[in-house]
Amino acid sequence: MRKQKQGRRASAPPDEPMMDINTTPLIDVMLVLLIMLIITIPIQLHAVNLNMPHGNPPPSDIKPEVLRIDVDERSTMLWNGEPVADLPEVERRFEQLARQAVQPEVHLRPDKRARYDIVAGVMASAQRAGLNKLGIVGSEQFVP
Template sequence: MRKEKPGRRRSAPSDEPMMDINTTPLIDVMLVLLIMLIITIPIQLHAVNLNMPTGNPPPSDFKPEVLRIDVDERSNVLWNGEVIADRAEVERRFEVVAAQAVQPEVHLRPDKRARYETVAGLMAAAQRTGLTKLGIVGSEQFIP
C-alpha cells in the first residue's frame, strides 16, 4: 500500500462536477401544467341537443291501410291471406304498393319454422321497391 502525505486528500468522485440534470423542478412544472389543462378543458356532454316540436300533433282522421304478409312453416307467402306462388309476383305487388301516394303499413308475420332465406328475401324485395313502412309482427314467438 502506498502511503499518502498527511496534508493531501485524495480526489474523490464527489469532487467532480455533477453532469446529470435535476428533473424534479421539470416534473413539478409539468404536473402543474397538466392540472391547469384538465381544469380548463370544458366538460364534454354525451348528449345531442335537438329542437323538438312543442305541443301535441292534431289527431289524424286518416287510418292507415295495413297490408299483412304471412310466411307459414313451409315458407309459403300469404298476401292478406292469399297464397303467392313465386317471388316475382311478390315483387310486382310490392312495386304497385310502393307507387301509391300514401303507402300502407306492411306487417310481415313470419312463422318461426319458416326459412330465413324466404323472410330475408321478402324484406330485401320491399327495400328494393321503395317500401318505407315495413314492420315485423309477432316476434315474441322467437323468445325461448
C-alpha cells in the first residue's frame, strides 16, 4: 500500500491532480469589491429644510399673570397667599383661568414635607382644566 500525501482526499488516487477550485482568491476579490462599494456610496443626510424667520420678534406688550400656588408642610394649599379649602375648589379656579384669552403662568411651590397626593392632585387639576403653563418652583430644596 502506498502512503497518501497530506491535503488529498482519501478517495482520490495519489497521482491524480486535485480538481477542487481554490476559493481564496475569489473571496479576496469579493471583499475588495464590497469595500469599494461601501466607500463609494454617498452618505445620505436626513435633513429637513425649514424657512425660519429672520430677525428678532417684536416684544409682547402683554405680560402674563403669574399665579403662585404654595403647598406647605401641613399640605395646606395657598392660592397667591390665601388658603384654599380643597382640590375641587382649586380645580374650579383652574377652569376659570383656562377660559381666559391669555392663560396665566402657574408657579407651584411644594414644601418637601407636603403630601405627594396633594401636589400631584394640583398638577392633575391644572392639566384637566387645560392650563399649559405650569412650572414647579423651588425644586432646589429636594436636592440632597
